[in-house]
Amino acid sequence: MKKLFSALLVAAFAATMVIAAAGEKLTIAVSIRSMSSEYHMQYVAGAEAFLKTLPPGTAEVQVLPCESNDDKQINDIKALLASRGKNVILFVDPNNAPNITAIAEACEDAGVYWCSAWNTPEGITPFLYEYWVHHQSCDGVKQGYDIAVNLFNSFKTPGKGKILVMQGMLANTANTTRMEGLDQALKEYPGIEVLDSQAGDWDTKKALNIMETWLARYNDIDGVWCASDGMALGIVQALKAKGLEKKVGVTGVDGVMDAIEAVGTGDLVCTIANNGWMQGGYGVAYAYAAYTGKISPATMTPRERMFYTNGFLVNAETLPQYRKDFIESVPVYDYNNLDFPIARPMEVE
């Protein structure tokens, strides 16, 4: 009798909790570097686009900007988990790779489903955790390859010409993967000759200085393969000073607004927008699917748990489409099709 009573009591308590939980709104948290970052705010817009697909009043989006502070990112997430319990799902762009372990532990303890993007230390993967649903990143190799091919084909004789290579920061993942893509493209285009390669450290000013000096040495340049938009804008500035803009093709990666504009004026051949809307939208969509039990990390395939996403290549041809879909409106995706953002699986040893 006593046992039955206790069981009833526990059941009643559990039921109350479930009802209470059901009455409470789900918090969709997005942890980003800064609200002043154009790209990170695309994540938030993506999460809000996903929120619109849920029944009204059942959830809300909360932004956790860490202002480039590792501790603040971890503390904010822990505080949120402490106050909201299991009624949270999370999408995180770790400020620095090592942060991810602390976040994974906190979510594991709280039983909160979450997804991440870009940075994770080697060997730290979602497969080690129950609640870490997926890790995604832009495909740097594809980006490097795509802008290279675009550049090579924009030359007077497509596929034939002399280029200079402006790298980002050596030993930086984004740089090494983009360079790998360039190397692949160079193998396929034997008519392309690389005159020199320098590291501009993602720095507009440094890229400008290097380009100026290059112009003193090389007077027969067809294009500059450049690993980021910021540096590309510096290169364009150096070319303008010599009246060579539009005569020397320049690429970028990232899709910052000024670079998109430069594609419009013809100063840049192309850039790749990372599409934070898709990354953020599917980041929370996956976590939500796990939260509702529609998917379970334990039974998901490896390609669903670690994958690369495609960006949007912006060149003269695709610019009107990009303007229409990404600038004049917020892109909307079918969040029921969780396969959509997966460009290719990430290799894990």
Place this chain on the structure above:
Amino acid sequence: MDKHGYSSPIAEEFAQEMVRRNKVDRIVAMAPVGILLFLVALLSIVADGFFTGYNIQTILGQLSIPLVMSMGLTFVILLAGTDLSGEGLGGFVGSIVILMVLNTKTDLDMGLWAILIAVAAGLVVGIISGVIHVYGKMPSFIVTYAMSSIMAGFAVLSYRGQPAMSKYEFFITLSRGRFLGIPSLTWIALAIFAISYVLQERTRFGEYVFAIGDNERVAKNTGININRIKILVFAWSGLCIGVAGVLGAIRIGRGEVVIGKDTVFPAITAVVVGGTPLTGGRGGVVHSLVGALIVTIIYNGLILLGVSTYIQAAIQGVIIITAVALSVKRGRKVVTK
């Protein structure tokens, strides 16, 4: 031996030492010019495209910012202090000047007033650094380093993460213009050099800076208002950083914190390599002009040679250590009796 017996040999030794030291000083003062000429000759032979009209114009263009930065720093280093605020402050000034002229982000369009306000911001921050350094009795390197960090924060805040692009016609003209084959920005830098030279050679202020750098206590006893001169020196340095920030913004056509990045180290290198030791009291702005040319030519030459930028940074480090080591050695000789 009787101690009185020493007086005459000591005086003689002292006189000999002074003659020797003057000779060494003259050689050391001329050494940077020799190094500069040697570098030009060497690079003309080994680096394709180095000794061409276009590259000389490029070098002069790239000289403008290190030269302006080093003009302010020279006075600070003459006092045996240092000013590290250039990274953040230069970035801040460069960011706000673009936000105040015709640009893609704000509607301010204040024209030349923007330049004045931006440079004045540099001046004010310089004064603040000076006041904290003097009255707070804090080492200048820590005050200015902190100031750099503060201003870098304000710089990013000013444009909220997305930098503005300049649409100001005057800036575009300046960034591409030349007069007598020399880039417009270099003329501005040379004007700052001329002002610095007058300040150093033709004013009380210049005289006092050397006096304080040589021996602060003696200077104080002669009635020089040391605190005032020190604050003025930091104000001048802040103003130069302000001008350098505006030049940087004109060069890249975009107002972002990166304008100040990696500007301080080359400027300090220029001052020290030119022959103003970190211990102060000797050297001056002409030395720094030579130093700035050396630093710019090395950077330019290494890119022409296809040397990686990381090795370039390492080479710059080696140069500054060597230059400081040489000046320290000289200083010790002076102190050793």
